[in-house]
Amino acid sequence: EVQLVESGGGLVQPGGSLRLSCAASGFSVSDNYMSWVRQAPGKGLEWVSLIYAGGTTYYADSVKGRFAVSRDNSKNTLYLQMSSLRVEDTAVYYCARDKASAGPGMLGAYAFYYMDVWGTGTSVTVSS
Amino acid sequence: DIQMTQSPSSLSASVGDRVIFTCRASQSITNYLNWYQQKPGKAPKLLIYAASILHSGVPSRFSGGGSGTDFTLTISSLQPEDFATYYCQQSFNTFASFGQGTKLEIK
Numbered sequence: 001e002v003q004l005v006e007s008g009g010g011l012v013q014p015g016g017s018l019r020l021s022c023a024a025s026g027f028s029v030s031d032n033y034m035s036w037v038r039q040a041p042g043k044g045l046e047w048v049s050l051i052y053a054g055g056t057t058y059y060a061d062s063v064k065g066r067f068a069v070s071r072d073n074s075k076n077t078l079y080l081q082m083s084s085l086r087v088e089d090t091a092v093y094y095c096a097r098d099k100a101s102a103g104p105g106m107l108g109a110y111a112f113y114y115m116d117v118w119g120t121g122t123s124v125t126v127s128s
Numbered sequence: 129d130i131q132m133t134q135s136p137s138s139l140s141a142s143v144g145d146r147v148i149f150t151c152r153a154s155q156s157i158t159n160y161l162n163w164y165q166q167k168p169g170k171a172p173k174l175l176i177y178a179a180s181i182l183h184s185g186v187p188s189r190f191s192g193g194g195s196g197t198d199f200t201l202t203i204s205s206l207q208p209e210d211f212a213t214y215y216c217q218q219s220f221n222t223f224a225s226f227g228q229g230t231k232l233e234i235k
Binding site for chain 2: 035037044045046047050058060061094098101103104107112113114115116118119120121
C-alpha cells in the first residue's frame, strides 16, 4: 500500500528548531518529487517546499533560509529541518508525493504534476 | 508568484444539488490546475488534475473545466459525503500555490 506517515511535530519555543520526518511505503521517495505543505489552524493550505528526484530543492519565501528539505534513501524517508521557528510557523505539516501524468488531449506531450498521496500530518506549535 | 483566488469562500447547498466552484489564477496557467477535497482533521485528497482529468477512484459526479486563468469544479448531484472544503492548486511553476478554499456546507 502506498502510504506516507509524518512524525516529529511538537511544541517548540520561538527561535527553536525541529525536524519533521515523513516515512514512505509502497514507493521510493528518491524516485519522486516530494512536497511539504502546511496548514495553520483554521486556515488554508500553504505550499512549503519541494525536492526533485534529482535532489534540487525549492522553498516558499516564507521559509527560505530557515527550512531545509532532505531525504534518506536507505530509510525511504523525507525530512524537513526547521530552524529559527516563528509563531506563524504553527501549523499541521503534511508531506505529499508529486506525481506526473500526461495532460489531456493535445496536451498529452506535457507532464502535469499533482499531489496524489498525502500523509496524515504532524502538528507543530511554536509558542513561548 | 501566481495567486489563486477561489469563489465563493463558502457555499450552502442540499443533497442532490448541482454546485460549481470557481478558481481564478493571477496569470495564465494553461491547464496546470488541480482540485483537492479536505474534510475536518483529515489530509487533502486529490480529485482532479490537469484541470479536467478525474483522479482514479473519484466519483464521476465530480468534473473540472477551464483553462488559462479561469477554472471550475462541478459536482453534478451532491452526496452527503461531499460536504467539505475544496481547494484549487496551480502546478504551472515550481512554486505551487493554493486558493484559499471554498467551504461547502449543508443547507
